[in-house]
Amino acid sequence: MRIGINTRFLLSSKMEGFGWYTYEVVKRLVENHPEHEFIFFFDRPYDPKFVFAENVTPVVLFPPARHPVLFVWWFEYSIKKALKKYDIDLFYSPDGYLSLKSPVPQVGVIHDLNFEHHPEDIPASPLRYLRKYFPKFAKKARHILTVSDYSKQDIVKSYGISTSKITVAWNGASETFVPLKAEEIAEIRTEKTNGRPYFIFVGAIHPRKNVGRLIEAFGKFALVNPDIDLMIVGESLWANKASSIPEVSEDLKKRILFSGHVSLEALNKLMGAAFALAYIPYFEGFGIPLVEAMRCGIPIISGNLTCLPEVAGEAAIYVNPFDTDEVSKAMIYLASDEQKHAELSQKSLERSVLFSWDYTAETTWNVIADILSS
Template sequence: MRIAINAIFLQNNPMEGYGHYTAEVLSRMVALHPEDEFLLLYDRAWQIPFITAPNVHSVLVPPAARHPLSFKYWYDIKATRAVKKWKADVWFQPYGFCSVTSSVPQVLMIHDLAFLHHPEYISWHQRAYYRWFTPAFLRKAKQVITVSEFSKADIIKTYRTDETKIQVNGGAVRKGFQPMEWEEKQAVKDGYADGREYFLFIGGIHPRKNLLNLLKAFSHFKKWQHSNMKLLVAGRKAWQYDDLLEKIKTYKYREDVVLLDYLPEEQLQRVTAAAYALVYPSWFEGFGLPILEAMQCGVPVICSNTSSMPEVAGDAALLVDPADPDAIAKEMLSLYRNEGIRNAFITKGLERAGQFSWDTSAVAIYESLRKAALSV
């Protein structure tokens, strides 16, 4: 079988959620099926291939697809021609878009419908593109994959998609996220937090991540506890971040807030494993990989009680209303003041993270690709 893969997010500049998911499942499929050919379609020149093997071919298909007009041109014309030229049997689309012109059967992955629930966080032209074409993408795809039961129910309710067409395959923890010894943790704290304990947030700096309420919660925590704890924010400046950065300039505890920007993988693993707790009060997530990554590192988690996050966390995290900074702060305080509670959630988290598997998702997605290829 010759499998075409949309690889436009497999770029290290930096690679984030969509790209990580694709890289993890694709690397496993390539290894499990040496009899198949995998065709990776890039819209820009790649620096270092993420996946190399004798059965992998990387193909450059310009121009870069980074705005609605270029999306249509790339998916419906340029990439469609490349897939036809290479005589692919099936085409995996991991990023929510697909071609509406290709005759090659496609498996579409939609992580979430955040553009509908929080349209204010994306530009009007991207919002219009999502709203106009997502129904067509769902109709065109032979199979649809999403990452949580929450997102599956959301897609069915919104677009009345046949539920038998949708398969749930969640994420899992990447290699390297693991507990560290005390000496290693202290070295990280010395390097990033002046030797102090710290709460950690992981994610891009933009309104959907709800960093403003996290700062308010951190203020409450500092007032109530008078500790020297710090708050580290690991993530790139994504969009609509100017207002937040201005507020930080006059923030009372600004000396205890460290903006780390995007961290390379190895550094992120170490900063995660050395954290006192992860605080993840995002408004909306299709899955929320940082929750599981922190759990696998033996770090307790406070996360939102909205969208897919309760499904991912189970009973292994402290769930809070992301609109209530007081509630977030109280859970930060409960972990700080009660080591028994903290240790209990560390144990639960390690068990919970172990229930998710990239291998399982890779096998299930490959089966979806096989079925789609046979549907012609």
Template sequence: MHIAIDAHSVGTGLGGNESYATHLIEALAEIDGVNSYTLYVTRREAVERFTNRWPNFQVRATLPHTPFIRIPLTLGAELRKNPVDVLHVQFTAPPLAPCPVVVSIHDLSFEHLPETFKWRSRTQLRLTVRRSARQAAQVLALSEYARSDIINTYGISPDKVTAIPLAAPAHFAPVTDDREFQRVRQTYGIQSDYILSVGSIQPRKNLNRLIAAYSSLRRARPEGKLPQIVLVGKCAWLYDETLRTIKELGLSNSVVLTGYVPETDLPALYSGALCFVYPSYFEGFGLPPLEAMKCGTPVIVGNKTSLPEVVGEAGVLVDPFDVDDIASAIASVIGDSNFRSQLRAKGLERSRLFDWRETARQTLAIYRKAAGVD
């Protein structure tokens, strides 16, 4: 079987999409030395990362970068010149693909929360993703929540939509080296104990309520020094609302904004945190809480959409729309070392249920199904 994977997101720094493509490709290479793969990339970083690494993988660079132009035009033409048995894309498929297509749809936030997207982005996604899902041979979701949402929103047969969860890479593990903690603290300007949140700074990550919860804790403890809050992630659309909230609440010295952080630094940042808080109210999966659990960090997450599936009973679930609930959860975790130890143990155990090799095995089975190969 010859499998093509659209890996345009590798090298973009676009968080979840890039992480999914990168780690899926590397896991497929680890488990499958039989089938042939062609990786379609657009960035120099992707060419350098994948070229000549595995004998059954080849890399093809295509332009332009934007998937809304490249996938319908360039990629379709490439596949007609170089036929394959199945194509795997994220979100958007060529409208006249010359082979069966597997489409990964991470979530439908652009359908349910259009106000959190730029007009151009949400219009492009709404025009292409519904069509791609309906035309695809198979659709991959990241959670049972996302699977049900895709089926119900797009009216697709349940038989062709499969939930295959993500995993955290192997290098996410508890860090115990004090020198590594010191290094990341110096690198990112962290001056004390800290509460961590990881994810792009945008409205649905719900950071404004996290900051408001932190502010209420500070008012309740005028004599006690609270840990800093460290927000890791790129500033995305409407990020200025979060910056304005920080300034209005007088928290500029208490909130650390790191910007983009390379994946190699994340395990130490997770491991050094008192707790990890992810109050997002809309996720197709939610990888950062899993990364945190794998590093032994106590986790607090919103109780909406897919996050309860990921965390199970290994973390504290809160109403993401209730500032007091978020504040109470933070206070209970940072104020009780025994509770943190319990959460740490539960999180480590829970994280072992997720493995990229198993994700790759299940994905390969879907490729076979789409291509009609037993």
């Protein structure tokens, strides 16, 4: 069979959410099923490292699709034409965007519907596109994959989709995330924070990630605890909305490090050397940094909304993400209670075994195989 895959987020210079999801799942699909041919559709020149095996044919389709008008062009014309040209039996889209005009069976991954619940977080043009097309994608798909039970129920309620049409496959995290030895932790902290422990946040600086309130909460924590800093790992998304980052004093600035986008190798080290993950989005479809923290065996302070309790289980202290006093109190509590810190570290490691990209890829393949066989 010939399986077409939307691989437009495999970008060697900037791998983030959709890109890493595509990489981890698609690489396994290709390697585990050499009996099938996979056609990768890129929207710009690709890195050869993403051609994972001999059963992959890479194809670049014009135009580069990073604007709503170009989304329509790429999926409704370029993809439609390519699916016919390459005689594709099924089209799989890890970011959920589908070709409405193509008769080819399609499987889309809808990660979350944040734009339906918090339209204020997204610029007007992308918002109009998402709200117009994603209900159509959900109905068009032969089957939908999603990343949490929370997202599944949200899709059912928001778009009137039957539960039988949606399969949940939790995300995994890279197997390179592992607990670090004490000397490694000390070395990384010496290099990055002058030897000081730190809370870490990982994710795009997007309003729903709630980084502004996290910084406000850390400011309150810093008045009580002079010993632990805060590290923010991630780049701004929707830059015109990044004003949610508050102004802080010069003294507090010295205790907050913005690392920007970092490589996976660097992130492994930064996460593993952290005192704890502080992750309080007010809307999330899954939250891969939770699993990365678990694999490193570090405690978690998590928001208590949407899917986050489903993912973190007993490995986290939960807080109202809109209440900065509650967040700061959780930081103070964790910093002052060594027993609780050790307990959550152990629970993180124990829960981490529930999440695997192998499982995600296997579940994805089962959905694809069922459709191909029918």
